[in-house]
Amino acid sequence: MKSVSRRKCAACKIVVHTPCIEQLEKINFRCKPSFRESGSRNVREPTFVRHHWVHRRRQDGKCRHCGKGFQQKFTFHSKEIVAISCSWCKQAYHSKVSCFMLQQIEEPCSLGVHAAVVIPPTWILRARRPQNTLKASKKKKRASFKRKSSKKGPEEGRWRPFIIRPTPSPLMKPLLVFVNPKSGGNQGAKIIQSFLWYLNPRQVFDLSQGGPKEALEMYRKVHNLRILACGGDGTVGWILSTLDQLRLKPPPPVAILPLGTGNDLARTLNWGGGYTDEPVSKILSHVEEGNVVKLDRWDLQAEPNPEAGPEERDEGATDRLPLDVFNNYFSLGFDAHVTLEFHESREANPEKFNSRFRNKMFYAGTAFSDFLTGSSKDLAKHIRVVCDGTDLTPKIQELKPQCIVFLNIPRYCAGTMPWGHPGEHHDFEPQRHDDGYLEVIGFTMTSLAALQVGGHGERLTQCREVVLTTFKAIPVQVDGEPCKLAASRIRITLRNQATMVQKAKRRSTAPLHSDQQPVPEQLRIQVSRVSMHDYEALHYDKEQLKEASVPLGTVVVPGDSDLELCRAHIERLQQEPDSAGARSPTCQKLSPKWCFLDATTASRFYRIDRAQEHLNYVTEIAQDEIYILDPELLGASARPDLPTPTSPLPTSPCSPTPRLLQGDATPPKGEELIEAAKRNDFCKLQELHRAGGDLTHRDERSRTLLHHAVSTGSKEVVRYLLDHAPTEILDAVEENGETCLHQAAALGQRTICHYIVEAGASLMKTDQQGDTPRQRAEKAQDTELAAYLENRQHYQMIQREDQETAV
Numbered sequence: 001m002k003s004v005s006r007r008k009c010a011a012c013k014i015v016v017h018t019p020c021i022e023q024l025e026k027i028n029f030r031c032k033p034s035f036r037e038s039g040s041r042n043v044r045e046p047t048f049v050r051h052h053w054v055h056r057r058r059q060d061g062k063c064r065h066c067g068k069g070f071q072q073k074f075t076f077h078s079k080e081i082v083a084i085s086c087s088w089c090k091q092a093y094h095s096k097v098s099c100f101m102l103q104q105i106e107e108p109c110s111l112g113v114h115a116a117v118v119i120p121p122t123w124i125l126r127a128r129r130p131q132n133t134l135k136a137s138k139k140k141k142r143a144s145f146k147r148k149s150s151k152k153g154p155e156e157g158r159w160r161p162f163i164i165r166p167t168p169s170p171l172m173k174p175l176l177v178f179v180n181p182k183s184g185g186n187q188g189a190k191i192i193q194s195f196l197w198y199l200n201p202r203q204v205f206d207l208s209q210g211g212p213k214e215a216l217e218m219y220r221k222v223h224n225l226r227i228l229a230c231g232g233d234g235t236v237g238w239i240l241s242t243l244d245q246l247r248l249k250p251p252p253p254v255a256i257l258p259l260g261t262g263n264d265l266a267r268t269l270n271w272g273g274g275y276t277d278e279p280v281s282k283i284l285s286h287v288e289e290g291n292v293v294k295l296d297r298w299d300l301q302a303e304p305n306p307e308a309g310p311e312e313r314d315e316g317a318t319d320r321l322p323l324d325v326f327n328n329y330f331s332l333g334f335d336a337h338v339t340l341e342f343h344e345s346r347e348a349n350p351e352k353f354n355s356r357f358r359n360k361m362f363y364a365g366t367a368f369s370d371f372l373t374g375s376s377k378d379l380a381k382h383i384r385v386v387c388d389g390t391d392l393t394p395k396i397q398e399l400k401p402q403c404i405v406f407l408n409i410p411r412y413c414a415g416t417m418p419w420g421h422p423g424e425h426h427d428f429e430p431q432r433h434d435d436g437y438l439e440v441i442g443f444t445m446t447s448l449a450a451l452q453v454g455g456h457g458e459r460l461t462q463c464r465e466v467v468l469t470t471f472k473a474i475p476v477q478v479d480g481e482p483c484k485l486a487a488s489r490i491r492i493t494l495r496n497q498a499t500m501v502q503k504a505k506r507r508s509t510a511p512l513h514s515d516q517q518p519v520p521e522q523l524r525i526q527v528s529r530v531s532m533h534d535y536e537a538l539h540y541d542k543e544q545l546k547e548a549s550v551p552l553g554t555v556v557v558p559g560d561s562d563l564e565l566c567r568a569h570i571e572r573l574q575q576e577p578d579s580a581g582a583r584s585p586t587c588q589k590l591s592p593k594w595c596f597l598d599a600t601t602a603s604r605f606y607r608i609d610r611a612q613e614h615l616n617y618v619t620e621i622a623q624d625e626i627y628i629l630d631p632e633l634l635g636a637s638a639r640p641d642l643p644t645p646t647s648p649l650p651t652s653p654c655s656p657t658p659r660l661l662q663g664d665a666t667p668p669k670g671e672e673l674i675e676a677a678k679r680n681d682f683c684k685l686q687e688l689h690r691a692g693g694d695l696t697h698r699d700e701r702s703r704t705l706l707h708h709a710v711s712t713g714s715k716e717v718v719r720y721l722l723d724h725a726p727t728e729i730l731d732a733v734e735e736n737g738e739t740c741l742h743q744a745a746a747l748g749q750r751t752i753c754h755y756i757v758e759a760g761a762s763l764m765k766t767d768q769q770g771d772t773p774r775q776r777a778e779k780a781q782d783t784e785l786a787a788y789l790e791n792r793q794h795y796q797m798i799q800r801e802d803q804e805t806a807v
Contacts, residue, residue: 010196012054012087032087034202035124035162047122047167048108051086055095059083064091065099088112114284117175119203125163160218162202168223173288176219177204178212178239180231183259187275188230194280207235212242225252226501228287232260237327237479240297240498255287255501262480264328264411268433270503272609273415279602290501294434296408299495300324300478305469308487314473319488322481325495329412329479333379333403334448336475340482377402382472387440387463399458401442406466406492409433413451415611420456428459436494437462466492505615521559523618526625527552527570530597531633539605549627563596563613570628591632599627670697677708682716695725704732706740710752718752722759730761737767745777750785763793
C-alpha cells in the first residue's frame, strides 16, 4: 500500500490510505466532533465535552500518568500503538492498562490549555432544513393574516445549516479565526491546518470561501467574542468594514497574525512585521491575554473636480477610490505610483508573486526605476490641501514634495516611523492611533531615503478634517490599494473607532530561581549563537540544537531587562574584546540580521520578531543561557567538533603548521588545493594559500576551487575564495559552460548565491543549455531564490545601460 494516496485529517491528525477510509466506519471511528445534532432526542444531551481518544503510532511529549516519554516506532515497519491521546485537550497516555484506564473514556474533557478561546461543540447545533409539507404551508398561510412585522432582515431570515447557542462565562473569550490563504506568499494556506488542530474546526474560516460576513452573522450573539485576522492589513480592513455593516454591539476586538508584505497596522499593535515560525499555541495565548484598544477609522468622500479642464483628463484614470475608508494611511504621489505598478503586475502575473521576499524585491526595483524617471516631481503644482480650514498649499509648494501622506498610525512603508518623535520644543504632539487626529507629512526623495535609517518626513500639521483637491490624474493609495484617480475633490473625516487587540508585554509567572525571588537585581547569562543550517535542521529538537550552538560570551544585565536592552549588551561583546567574559571563541562577528530564539516557553525553539523585542523580558526566554540565531554564521566554524585554535591569527581560527613557520618555500601543488576544497577542509586550504598556492587552479574538467566549494556547500570556503581569489574566478566556466553561480542556483544554496552575486558575478551568463542562473533556480523549483536572482539581474541590466549611456 506504499504507492496508494493518503489523506490526513487536520482536526484529529490521523492518516489513512484513501481506499481504507470506508473501514473507519466499520470500526466505528468518528472524527473530532465539531457540533451536535438538534432534535428532541438530544434535549437531555450533556452540556460537557467528552475526550476524543485516538490511538497513535507516533507521539511526542510524555505520558500524563507515568511521566515517561513515548518510544517512537517507524510507522512503515511497525503497526504497534504506542500512545492514546485526546484531539481536544492533547493529553497523551501510554497504550497500557497501567497508564490509561477504561473509565477515562467517558470522562469530561477540559479542552486543554486554550479552553478559554475554544468554542465547544455543544454550542453549535446543526439545524434541520425546513420541509415544504402541506401542514407547514397551512400554518404559514394562517400566520400571514396576523400581519406581524418581522424584525429580521433578508440576511437573517434565510436558513443556515448551523445555529449557535452559547453558554456565556466571564472566563471565556471565544475566538473566530479568519485566514487569508493568499497573503504574504500563501503562508495562510499552511497555518490554517494548525488552527484546525488546536481549535474547533467550526471556528476557523478560509476567507477565500465567501468572506467573513456569514461567519460573523452566525456568531453575533456570542459573549466576549474575539477575532483573529490572519493576513495583511487589507485583510484586517475587510473584516472591520464587515463589522461596520453588521453593526454588532459591542463590536468584537480584532487581533492580527501578520501574513502580508507591509503589516504596518500589525507592527503598531505589537504583532510584529511578519509571521516566521512562532508556535500557534503561543499565538493563541497572546490573543487571549492581549489588551483591548481603540483605532481611529477615517471616511473618504471623493467627487470629480469641476475646476479641472478637459485637457487634464487621462483615459486610464478613474473617478472612484478603491476604498471609502482607511485605517492606516491615505497617500498620493511617488509611493502610490510604485504600489500601483506592483498591483498591476501582480494582477497580470499572480504566479510570480508567491512569496513575501519576492514582493519586497519587486517593490525595491520598481521604486528605483520610478526614482530615475521622476514621475512625481511636480506633485505640488497640481494639488490644494486645506486642513481644519487652514490652507497648506503655499507651504507644500515651498517644500516641493514628491509624496504626501495622511497618516493614522505611527508605522508606514513596512515599519518606518515617518512622524518621528517630536520633542517638547516642537509644535506637534506624539502620534497616537486613537486620538482622533490625522498626521499630514510631506516627503522629498531625500527624506524618503532617510526613512530606512530612522529619519522622518516634513511634519505639516495634525488635523481632524482634510479637503484635498487635485487638478490632474494622480496615483493615490488607500491602505495599500492603489488607483490612478482623475482630478477630484476628496474630503477626509473621522468615521468611527474600531476595537482592536494589542499584544501585551508579558512577565513570566514562574520564578527564575528556587529562592522564589521573582526579579533578581542582575542576571549573568551565557550567550550562544546558532547557525541557520543547524536551526532549520534541529529547531524541533531543543537538546541537539543546544549542543550545536557556539558560545559567544557572557553578558550581565538588570533582572527586569527586556530584549531590546539585552541586544545592546550582546552587540558590545565583540566591540570590547578585552573586557572580562566578552572574548568570543570564534573570530566571525555577528551579522546585523541576528535575532533572539525563545528556548524555554515552547516545545521547540522559535524566532522572536525584532519588532517585538520590547514586549519580551529576558527571563521569559532564558534562564542561565540565551540563544540567538545568526543567519550568516558559517557552518564550518560553528561545528563543535573542530579543534580549538591555540594561537589564532587575527583573521582566521586556523593555526599555522610547523612547516610554514620554518619557512618552507616550496609552493603546494594545485591538486592539494582541489582536494582541500573537495573535503571542505578550510584550515588546510588557508594553509596552502599562505604557502603560495594558486587559488585560480583548475582540474581536468576546468572546474575551479570555487566550483568544488559550491558543490560541497562550504560557506566558509566560498567566502575565503571570494575574499582572496582574483575576480575572474567568479565567471569562470567548466566544460558544460556552468559558472559557480549556476551550480549554487541548481542546488538551492541561497546564502552562497547571495555571497557570489554580491561579489560581482554576472547573472546574464548562460550554460550550454542556454539557461541563466535564475532559470536554473526555477527548474529546481526554488521560487524565492529565482525571485532574488531575477531582481539582481534587473539591477545589473540597469547598471549596464547607465554605463553605456555615460560612455
